[in-house]
Amino acid sequence: MSTSSIIKTVNRPADSWQRQLSGARRSFSDLCTLLNLPASSFDAISELDKQFPLIVPEPYLSRIIKGDQRDPLLLQVLPQAEELVSTPGFSVDPLEEADASPVAGLIHKYHGRVLLVASSTCAIHCRYCFRRHFPYQENRLQRNQHQQALDYIKSKPDIHEVILSGGDPLTLSNAYLQWLVNAIKELPQITTLRIHTRLPIVIPNRVDAELLEILRPCTPRTVNSDHLNVVMVVHCNHPNEIDDDVEHALLQLKDAGITLLNQSVLLKEINDQADTLTTLSHRIFKAGVLPYYLHVLDAVQGAAHFDVPESVGIHIIAEMTQKLPGYLVPRLVRENPGATSKTTVTLITD
Numbered sequence: 001m002s003t004s005s006i007i008k009t010v011n012r013p014a015d016s017w018q019r020q021l022s023g024a025r026r027s028f029s030d031l032c033t034l035l036n037l038p039a040s041s042f043d044a045i046s047e048l049d050k051q052f053p054l055i056v057p058e059p060y061l062s063r064i065i066k067g068d069q070r071d072p073l074l075l076q077v078l079p080q081a082e083e084l085v086s087t088p089g090f091s092v093d094p095l096e097e098a099d100a101s102p103v104a105g106l107i108h109k110y111h112g113r114v115l116l117v118a119s120s121t122c123a124i125h126c127r128y129c130f131r132r133h134f135p136y137q138e139n140r141l142q143r144n145q146h147q148q149a150l151d152y153i154k155s156k157p158d159i160h161e162v163i164l165s166g167g168d169p170l171t172l173s174n175a176y177l178q179w180l181v182n183a184i185k186e187l188p189q190i191t192t193l194r195i196h197t198r199l200p201i202v203i204p205n206r207v208d209a210e211l212l213e214i215l216r217p218c219t220p221r222t223v224n225s226d227h228l229n230v231v232m233v234v235h236c237n238h239p240n241e242i243d244d245d246v247e248h249a250l251l252q253l254k255d256a257g258i259t260l261l262n263q264s265v266l267l268k269e270i271n272d273q274a275d276t277l278t279t280l281s282h283r284i285f286k287a288g289v290l291p292y293y294l295h296v297l298d299a300v301q302g303a304a305h306f307d308v309p310e311s312v313g314i315h316i317i318a319e320m321t322q323k324l325p326g327y328l329v330p331r332l333v334r335e336n337p338g339a340t341s342k343t344t345v346t347l348i349t350d
């Protein structure tokens, strides 16, 4: 990674997003102490730390209810012994992305759009993540490699949308993001820039004035203008993830002219109730975000204990449809390896 993408924290206030990012909690015993959880030794932690270490930033941590071992935010980040159980049908590359990468850091499997691994790091480690085994070390791109990916996109006139993903692209410095966004704006066939990020949810201070300025000029302002459409897809699974700071950050992004959507993953004992997801739809919409996808869990090794049967998801969506206007009901989808789009899970009609 080039030096311009490295986050410098010297002389920044303690609540700056850079300090909150670099100071995220990484110790299991610290987490237990801070949250008043039983400080029992956990034999699996050293192995899990090697595979997919614990990372929880302070703003997210502050929303977890102390002493509650079943807190829905805690369960998303707490390493569990079940992660070491090998489950038939679950794999380390459930979406077979390795086969769809024509150049390092680029995934081209959908028509008209490509996914660029902009950053190899995340602000939080979600234990159910389908990329928990992704070889980020091999995809930790330098600026010249990002340039090669951009050159590939330039050579494909049928690509109209670039999706910045990761890791989390908003872990990049503003200076590096500015460079990347400018380079994408110069690609004549690109009409839409999409950013997949969990940062506005887990560290809302990431939505700073500089970021808003980087993204604002891209938004369309006049009829027939050639400005880029900017879409941000945030990732929020439970209404407790949205506090006033998160709402404020999301509203700022909306005011900057960015289209905001949310994707959630259907997770056992976290959000597998229609009431929970109905509340999430209301809360996220109040923050200017429309529900987009509710993903059936990708079958990644180490996450089987989060799995919810599709039939349950179907019933949850049916119940939400009774309670909400259509625009607040997310689409229940699953990803099938090799498919050229997400597959909508069909509702029962009997």
Ligand code: SF4
Binding pocket: 122, 123, 124, 125, 126, 129, 130, 131, 166, 167, 168, 198, 235
């Ligand atoms: S923020 Fe996204 S990419 Fe990172 S661990 Fe969580 S789900 Fe995975």
